[in-house]
Amino acid sequence: MRILIVLVRLAWRYLWRNHRRTIIMLGAIVLGTWAMIFMTALTRGMVDQMIADGISAIPGHVQVHGQGYLDDPSVTRSIPLSDEEFAARFADAGFSAWATRVRVPAVITSERESRGVTLLGIDPAAERDFSFVDYGAVDGRFLESPEDSGIVIGAKLADTLETRVGKRVVLMSQDPDNDIADRGFRVVGVFEANMQAFEEGFVFVGKATAQKMLRMGTATTEAVFVGDDYRNVEPVYDKVAAGVGDAVTVSRWTEVDTYLGTMLKTMDGFVLVWMIVIFLALSFGLVNTLVMAVFERVREIGLMLALGMKPAMILGQIIIESMMLLALGLLIGTALAWASIVPLEGGIDLSAVGEGMEMWGASSVLYPKLYLEDVVLANVVVLVLGFFASLSPAWRASRYEPVEAITKVG
Amino acid sequence: MTAVRCIDICKTYTQGDVDIKALDHLSIEIEKGEFVCLMSPSGGGKTTLLNAIGGLDIPDSGEVWVGGQRIDQMSKGELAELRLANIGFVFQAYNLIPVLTARENVEFVMQVQGVRPAERHVKSMVLLEEVGLEGLEDRLPAEMSGGQQQRVAVARAIVSRPELVLADEPTANLDSHTAADLMELFVQLNEHHQTTFVIATHDQGVMRYAKRLVRMRDGRIVDDVQQNAA
Amino acid sequence: MNIVLRLAWRNIWRQPRRTWLTTGAMVFSNILLVFMISLQFGMYGLMINNTLQVFSGHMQVQAPGYVDDAKMRQVVDDVQPLAAHLREALGSDTVAARARAFALASSEDRTYGIAIYGVEPRHEPRVSNLPGLVEHGRYLQDDDAYEIVIGSVLARNLQVATGDELTLLGSGVDGSFAAAVVVVAGIFESGVKDIDRNIAQMPLTAFQDMFYMNGAGHQVVILAPSLADAPELQARVEALVGADDGLVVQDWDALQPGLRQAIQADMSSAFFMYGILVVLVAFSVLNTQLMSVLERTHEFGVVMALGMKPGLLGRIVLLESALMGLLGFVLGVIAGTALTAWLSVRGFTMPGMDEMAAQFNLPARIYPPVTLLSVAIGPFVVFVFTLLASVYPAWRLRRLHPVEAMRVN
């Protein structure tokens, strides 16, 4: 411990002996740290938003379907469990939210146009908390009950159909006997969503109304369950799987939306790779700085050895010096990253490339997300790898023979 | 009691294809409390001998004993500990750690030894005063003259009361007046604390203070006389 | 060799380790840049080509506003004669007419909403590679046959095979009820789920008949020989179908607005990363050169006292950086190109890439092409920054006084 204090003081003083070099290196570390954390926050923000959008759009965290529904999304593949059975099993299971719904492909027709859409027959109260539609912000009104006879469609769809609140549209789909099931609806609300694809692709009607139209009794085609953390859906999955039995398919959102699932994993990998790349770019400068720092004080190292310092202390001194430099850079860099992310948390407007972001599956407003884990990861990556990078110059410094070091000229 | 004993030590450097015998079957014995001056023409082997005694360099053959311990077979770590505890060094130049102040330089060895701060502080202040540097404690080496720096180095070499002080041309960078002051200091320490001194020098002025004068040439002792110090 | 050059060269090798570490940073970044930029350019090219060739073509003649709304009644009148006219006038056969509608398709057991395209069976294969992707059965043949080709996912969902019948139900251009029974002639598989699930094609004449189109369609699709030829071709098409016909020519950017923006979004994040990398290298060079200048202050003082001008010293320092930069450039380009060339033969892939790639009509294994631009651009920028970074150390020399300089040791 006392040796440590000696070494820390020496290292600190040496660090500032050549303040220009230290400041330049510090600048590089600060920039690198900032870039690591800033970029990670942007990436996290984007992926979070994508997944939040994606999950709220459809999958929830865990889904239950009738056998074969995922491959053949038809009313004939409804879930062989009634709403009462679901309620009996899951009402007190502690999920953040859950709901059963009717979800089938359909065609919507106005007097002008037709489009293919996904019909969602929902219980509006049950889905309020995880729907991508903000009920309160709907032009007109959102559905009020499962028996609501109206329909709520997206703004973009309303545009192409040349319809609006108060006008009528017709939905067509099939019933379980493959007869055409159709019904006229009055448009009661028009919603806006982060993604144009949602506005074009989804229409909401009351669950009971949908069941009546599709002549499917009280059956549903999908049950969705939402837990606390989209990254860890296993607890929800296990509970649901245990509750519903074998007659149905239970899937995690990563399985239903494989693109999003892969995206999440890939981005986790990307974040780490990015940090390591930045570190490697820094490491050349770091090693260089240490080599120079050792080189210009070979004689002093010899002196310390002659005075009775053990080689291990020299090694420690150089490593401490390097760690101090890194820690200082990390501190400033992290603070800077934080300071530059906080003002952006209200969202960065990317609507200039909005449709491109949508191709990536992301919305056109990017909310950077600073996670403590990422800050820690960046710091740990730099410190740990920095430690290994300093080993070689520090080792060399400790291997000097005192006589040679002292008599070294120049 | 014997402070230093070298038995038949050899050290050969190879320069190109020429072998240089820096130490050539040299033997010497130095008693505790002696004040020895090593003299030789340049290249005579003084530095090599001091380094061998201080454990900075290991001779090719022969034995080196310091304070009753044989040191030529010790590990680096043991040697470091020996130097830390028993030997004080003063070199010709570049004696101080440039990022530490005068006082910190003096305290450095004690700090590594683990002496408590209060004790360290008192001891270093006393010694700095003794070498005539009161008031300059907080200066960095770059802010002191060569003689002042050399005195700090001396203070550091003796602060932990080593039994043996090895000095390699300590006066080479000093004017004759400052050099004389430094030698007075050595003599005084030698007499007060029974510290053994081995000093390598070319300087006639320094030799006058020696109680024992050892002349070397080509790695051998050619003359070894006791004399009455000036 | 020029004495200044020789001096600079000797100088950088006075501290070989430092020089190698500095060029090492450049080489590392350059390898990364060459590889990443080649991969990126390769991917963008593929994204554009695959997306355009699957379906939308390089440009389309449409009614104004159709590109945004795609409404049934935003028609191009007499679409087949127009296409024929364009084929002749352009001397090109990569021109085809289309029409589009949404309908409910029912098989024995299933009903789904789909997008139906009316196409010219003889010309469609020239502008789109969907016809070539028919896996079962055959592509359309006769202009007025009531037959249809559908995607593989749709076939599975509808539970139909070639030869089965589908009932189509929709609304005609005038809003009236439109219905027909068609035979599944073929099933294609593009690998893009959305296309395989949602799209069907039937002969244009039959389509016009069924939807009461009265000879009209919605688009004339034109494929250029390559993306680079598209603008010139578009100018010729525009000369042929002016605004007085009530038609517009939409380029690929307008047809697939997401595509360019996806590329732009990806590029800006990539360039941000490259920028950071380059600046980090610059820091490294700045550090090295400043140190090497400071170290030599005394020496510089001596040569200045001997009569060397500070300007020349500055030039030497810049030259030293240039030499290091050049070394980093050459080694980086060689190694980066070797890596990329190897991957352009072996193909690059990574875990999860098939899922990601499918989103952008890309294959799961990418063969990044090695082009002069993609190889040289990154290292060139690094080189420029290397020089910029040594301007400050070189500039400091101008203020050097020989006497003061010699006092430094």
Ligand SMILES: Nc1ncnc2c1ncn2[C@@H]1O[C@H](COP(=O)(O)OP(=O)(O)OP(=O)(O)O)[C@@H](O)[C@H]1O
């Ligand atoms: N590291 C070395 N490599 C080669 N030869 C050496 C080395 N160190 C010392 N020598 C040689 O060994 C001999 C003795 O050197 P040493 O340094 O001990 O002499 P010295 O008496 O201290 O001389 P000076 O008065 O000049 O300091 C000299 O000939 C010297 O050239």
Ligand SMILES: [Mg+2]
């Ligand atoms: Mg000597």
